[in-house]
Amino acid sequence: MILPSLIMILIVGGIASWIVARRSPDAARWIALVSVMVDLVMCLGIWIVQPGQTPERWRMECNFAWIPQFGIRFHLAVDGLSLTLLLLTYFLGVMAVLSSWTEIREKVGFFHFNLLWVLAGITGVFMAVDLFVFYLFWELMLVPMYFLIGIWGHERRIYAATKFFLFTQLSGLLMLIAIVALAVLHHQSTGVYTFDYQQLLHTSLSPRAARLLMLGFLIAFAVKLPAFPFHTWLPDAHTEAPTAGSVVLAGLLLKTGAYGLIRFVLPLFPGPSRELAPLMMTIGVVGILYGAVLAVGQTDLKRLVAYTSVSHMGFVLLGIFAGNQIALEGAVVQMVSHGISTGALFILAGLLQERLHTRELSQMGGLWETMPALSGAGLVFAMASLGLPGLGDFVGEFLVLLGTYRSNARLAIFATLGLLAATLYGLRFAQGVFQGPNRHHWTLPDMRPREWAVLGLMMICLVWIGLYPHPVLNTIRPGLAAAQQIAFSQDSQEIKR
Amino acid sequence: MSHADFVALFPLMIVSATAVILMLSIAIRRNHRTAAAISLIGLAAGLGSLPFASSVAPRQVTGFLILDSYSFLYMAILLIASVFVFLFSYDYLNRRQEQREEFYLLVLLATTGAMVLAASSNFASFFLGLELLSVSLYALIAYIRTERVAIEAGIKYLVLAASSSSVLLFGLALIYSESGSMKLSQFTAITSSTGQASSVLLLTGLMLTLTGIGFKLAVVPFHLWTPDVYEGAPLPVTAFIATVSKGGMFALLLRWFNPQGEGPAGASGLVLSIIAIASMLTGNLLALRQTNVKRILAYSSIAHMGYLLVALLAGGTLGAPAATYYLMAYLVTILGAFGTMTILSGSRSEASSLDSYRGLFWRRPLVAAAFTIMLLSLAGIPLTAGFLGKFYILTAGASQSRWVLLFTLVVSSTIGLFYYLRILVVMYAQPVEPATAKDSSTQPLPLPATLALAALTGLVFLLGIVPTPFWNVIVAAAHNLS
Numbered sequence: 013m014i015l016p017s018l019i020m021i022l023i024v025g026g027i028a029s030w031i032v033a034r035r036s037p038d039a040a041r042w043i044a045l046v047s048v049m050v051d052l053v054m055c056l057g058i059w060i061v062q063p064g065q066t067p068e069r070w071r072m073e074c075n076f077a078w079i080p081q082f083g084i085r086f087h088l089a090v091d092g093l094s095l096t097l098l099l100l101t102y103f104l105g106v107m108a109v110l111s112s113w114t115e116i117r118e119k120v121g122f123f124h125f126n127l128l129w130v131l132a133g134i135t136g137v138f139m140a141v142d143l144f145v146f147y148l149f150w151e152l153m154l155v156p157m158y159f160l161i162g163i164w165g166h167e168r169r170i171y172a173a174t175k176f177f178l179f180t181q182l183s184g185l186l187m188l189i190a191i192v193a194l195a196v197l198h199h200q201s202t203g204v205y206t207f208d209y210q211q212l213l214h215t216s217l218s219p220r221a222a223r224l225l226m227l228g229f230l231i232a233f234a235v236k237l238p239a240f241p242f243h244t245w246l247p248d249a250h251t252e253a254p255t256a257g258s259v260v261l262a263g264l265l266l267k268t269g270a271y272g273l274i275r276f277v278l279p280l281f282p283g284p285s286r287e288l289a290p291l292m293m294t295i296g297v298v299g300i301l302y303g304a305v306l307a308v309g310q311t312d313l314k315r316l317v318a319y320t321s322v323s324h325m326g327f328v329l330l331g332i333f334a335g336n337q338i339a340l341e342g343a344v345v346q347m348v349s350h351g352i353s354t355g356a357l358f359i360l361a362g363l364l365q366e367r368l369h370t371r372e373l374s375q376m377g378g379l380w381e382t383m384p385a386l387s388g389a390g391l392v393f394a395m396a397s398l399g400l401p402g403l404g405d406f407v408g409e410f411l412v413l414l415g416t417y418r419s420n421a422r423l424a425i426f427a428t429l430g431l432l433a434a435t436l437y438g439l440r441f442a443q444g445v446f447q448g449p450n451r452h453h454w455t456l457p458d459m460r461p462r463e464w465a466v467l468g469l470m471m472i473c474l475v476w477i478g479l480y481p482h483p484v485l486n487t488i489r490p491g492l493a494a495a496q497q498i499a500f501s502q503d504s505q506e507i508k509r
Numbered sequence: 510m511s512h513a514d515f516v517a518l519f520p521l522m523i524v525s526a527t528a529v530i531l532m533l534s535i536a537i538r539r540n541h542r543t544a545a546a547i548s549l550i551g552l553a554a555g556l557g558s559l560p561f562a563s564s565v566a567p568r569q570v571t572g573f574l575i576l577d578s579y580s581f582l583y584m585a586i587l588l589i590a591s592v593f594v595f596l597f598s599y600d601y602l603n604r605r606q607e608q609r610e611e612f613y614l615l616v617l618l619a620t621t622g623a624m625v626l627a628a629s630s631n632f633a634s635f636f637l638g639l640e641l642l643s644v645s646l647y648a649l650i651a652y653i654r655t656e657r658v659a660i661e662a663g664i665k666y667l668v669l670a671a672s673s674s675s676v677l678l679f680g681l682a683l684i685y686s687e688s689g690s691m692k693l694s695q696f697t698a699i700t701s702s703t704g705q706a707s708s709v710l711l712l713t714g715l716m717l718t719l720t721g722i723g724f725k726l727a728v729v730p731f732h733l734w735t736p737d738v739y740e741g742a743p744l745p746v747t748a749f750i751a752t753v754s755k756g757g758m759f760a761l762l763l764r765w766f767n768p769q770g771e772g773p774a775g776a777s778g779l780v781l782s783i784i785a786i787a788s789m790l791t792g793n794l795l796a797l798r799q800t801n802v803k804r805i806l807a808y809s810s811i812a813h814m815g816y817l818l819v820a821l822l823a824g825g826t827l828g829a830p831a832a833t834y835y836l837m838a839y840l841v842t843i844l845g846a847f848g849t850m851t852i853l854s855g856s857r858s859e860a861s862s863l864d865s866y867r868g869l870f871w872r873r874p875l876v877a878a879a880f881t882i883m884l885l886s887l888a889g890i891p892l893t894a895g896f897l898g899k900f901y902i903l904t905a906g907a908s909q910s911r912w913v914l915l916f917t918l919v920v921s922s923t924i925g926l927f928y929y930l931r932i933l934v935v936m937y938a939q940p941v942e943p944a945t946a947k948d949s950s951t952q953p954l955p956l957p958a959t960l961a962l963a964a965l966t967g968l969v970f971l972l973g974i975v976p977t978p979f980w981n982v983i984v985a986a987a988h989n990l991s
Contacts, residue, residue: 079976079977079980080977081977081980081981081984082904119871144900147891148891148892148896149891151890151891151896152890152891152892154890155885155890158930159937162933162934162937163937170934173934174927174930174934177926177930178923178926178927178930181923181926182919182920182923185919185922185923186919188900188903188919189903189907189915189916189919192900192903192904192907193907195904196904196907196908199908200908
């Protein structure tokens with residue numbers, strides 16, 4: 013019963029903070045904070061109580077019948093992979109609530125309602141192992157996110173929110189067709205209607221059917237990830253969203269795409285995944301380079317960070333399809349650390365915007381003079397984002413490149429060029445904002461205790477993952493191994509350590 | 510006529526008797542409240558008689574009507590929809606019209622017509638039901654006599670509906686001349702044959718009949734009246750056209766044009782597929798540039814009828830139940846949407862322009878939330894009725910491998926999402942000036958309509974979260990078709 017209650021706490025918390033906000037906005041903020049914290053603590057509890065590798069596939073699950081005519085069950089389960097991403101979800105959730113504490117002054121209740129419901133949807137996505145339920149949560153996280161961007165966003169919010177919604181909805185509906193078709197094919201071959209993940213794993217598909225169905229899933233996840241040609245919604249949505257929205261988008265929503273690839277595409281369609289792996293890896297590398305190059309050219313701070321996300325998610329895509337355990341583990345570590353470092357950069361951009369009322373790089377410069385602490389924090393996260401050893405992103409990128417080199421050396425070399433470009437945008441960010449002369453004569457307040465707490469915690473996590481990634485790796489390994497064995501069985505035997 | 514036949518006819522008789530009683534009571538003394546009460550009691554009695562009537566089902570009564578669980582299911586749907594129309598219209602009429610009582614009379618007659626359609630098994634009863642429905646609608650659309658648009662819409666509907674009825678009649682005549690039979694069941698035979706067997710005359714007759722049916726359902730290319738009539742008609746009447754009128758006709762189409770096993774094949778299958786695809790795309794594309802919410806919903810209704818045809822075309826064991834479920838979901842949702850608009854309408858004008866919804870969420874959060882839920886359900890977002898309806902259609906289509914139709918459905922519903930989002934954007938935008946509109950933004954909400962809206966919101970969630978009981982009933986009823 014713990015798993016549904018994770019969702020229920022957020023849903024109820026959201027409604028409560030909406031109601032309470034009429035009396036006192038601060039109470040709404042506290043309710044939101046406490047409900048996310050409770051979830052965080054519960055997740056940490058699960059993690060600590062069952063740290064080791066359990067013989068069962070899932071660490072915890074719950075399973076109710078829902079629509080029996082079609083074999084749809086409300087089936088939630090977590091393994092190490094989901095648990096890690098859930099921890100990331102609630103960690104960033106707490107940060108998102110804290111970072112919008114002073115930024116959001118209007119309609120506070122409805123804001124926190126939407127924020128908590130997005131988190132509830134994401135929680136559901138990371139836990140659902142019934143494909144129908146998965147799709148349900150997949151769509152459900154869309155609506156509150158749409159409101160977050162559309163109501164509290166910046167200048168072009170309506171355009172960005174609508175674009176985001178349409179992109180994800182179209183790709184999501186294609187996935188729905190694929191899900192339904194998969195269930196129908198399963199029905200035709202076995203006579204049983206089911207949407208259960210583990211039963212559908214054993215569906216026998218003709219190669220052609222498998223290829224088409226995989227495309228349906230792949231498009232949905234590639235749009236969300238976003239992979240190179242489907243990324244155009246991302247810069248707009250990230251730039252226009254309020255800080256908390258950007259944090260959730262970059263830190264979590266993008267991860268649902270990667271999670272979908274690992275959890276569903278690889279195990280459900282092993283054959284086509286192997287076939288398409290070179291193409292997907294190429295797309296990943298193109299994304300890495302393209303995102304990095306565009307990031308260098310941006311003048312809007314949030315847009316710059318948004319394009320770095322495209323680049324970083326290219327590494328994730330590369331790692332997922334590289335076809336070996338190391339790269340896959342690297343991809344997941346990259347997901348976690350990118351969530352934290354990019355989330356922090358967006359929070360930083362939000363703090364700057366709150367103080368300067370602009371996101372233009374040309375209006376900044378020399379801020380170190382007036383805000384040394386904030387600038388120092390900015391430098392740390394910029395370094396993390398460009399992949400400095402000792403910080404989280406480095407571990408992920410290194411493992412991905414290592415794994416990729418084994419399967420495709422040429423692509424690995426090209427991907428490494430992306431790190432070079434990352435240095436360019438990382439330094440441009442740090443120099444353009446914090447260093448140089450203070451041309452516009454800003455005198456601004458430095459970090460407040462609340463902001464210290466947020467960025468400090470994120471820094472600690474990044475250093476922790478950078479120096480000692482073993483707890484994360486140990487947690488995700490069993491889940492990944494299960495996905496890996498089905499998808500790339502020959503390869504994994506080949507490089508067994 | 511045996512005793513059992515009599516019992517089976519109870520629902521129809523009760524509703525028509527209510528119309529007569531209402532007419533007499535108006536002749537004696539005009540009173541809005543009495544009229545509303547009589548009609549609601551009549552509809553409730555009609556609903557209450559359904560269990561008794563279905564205890565003697567299935568039963569063919571007099572060669573005209575077939576009364577089985579399928580007919581009764583659709584009758585229940587139509588009656589409930591009419592109840593909601595009445596609940597919404599009570600305050601609307603209080604605000605806007607002098608002569609209020611005949612409205613109920615006309616709606617009752619139209620409902621009877623739709624119920625006859627759902628149960629008819631013969632050309633004669635088909636045409637009778639259709640005309641009963643249409644003639645009442647002529648008067649209903651132009652009911653607000655002081656509005657020029659209403660009169661215009663009424664005349665437009667009169668001319669077009671009358672000509673489509675004559676086309677339909679001619680089609681029926683052609684079929685009769687060829688086959689010598691007036692039974693609707695011959696449609697099933699014609700549509701299931703693969704084309705070479707049926708003669709030109711039969712095929713022509715079939716196409717003309719489909720024209721008449723298509724006009725009532727407002728599918729492309731017979732949709733041209735829809736936006737104007739939706740816009741001109743009083744809101745409760747628009748809701749009635751969108752639900753009862755289309756529901757009754759669709760019940761007939763689904764029963765007689767749906768050969769069990771596979772969907773319509775041959776020429777009629779091809780024609781229906783083209784109509785479905787054209788409706789989905791045209792409806793959603795034309796809605797994009799509208800600025801009047803009634804017109805937006807009119808175009809969206811064209812698209813939704815296209816989705817329904819996809820389920821009909823899919824056939825198989827899932828086709829008919831999926832279509833019925835989708836229809837139920839759509840009726841509940843669209844009633845809710847028009848209900849919200851009715852609640853927001855003032856005494857002088859209706860809340861139909863997109864601008865009148867600006868910032869609604871910050872003025873009336875609950876009404877706006879209800880409207881949001883209805884729009885999300887129309888767009889097919891999970892947890893709402895519309896999503897499960899769409900899911901069932903997709904499942905039905907996928908199990909018969911109707912991929913072209915399904916892809917059109919997906920693409921067009923994404924286009925559709927765009928204009929639902931436009932309404933949402935306006936509702937959640939900042940209000941331009943603080944509550945200057947004295948007319949609609951400050952008046953208290955009417956009680957019956959609010960209760961009805963709350964019930965519909967609940968139903969949207971119920972159909973979207975707990976579909977099992979509804980689905981079982983529908984499957985049992987649809988099973989009766991074969």
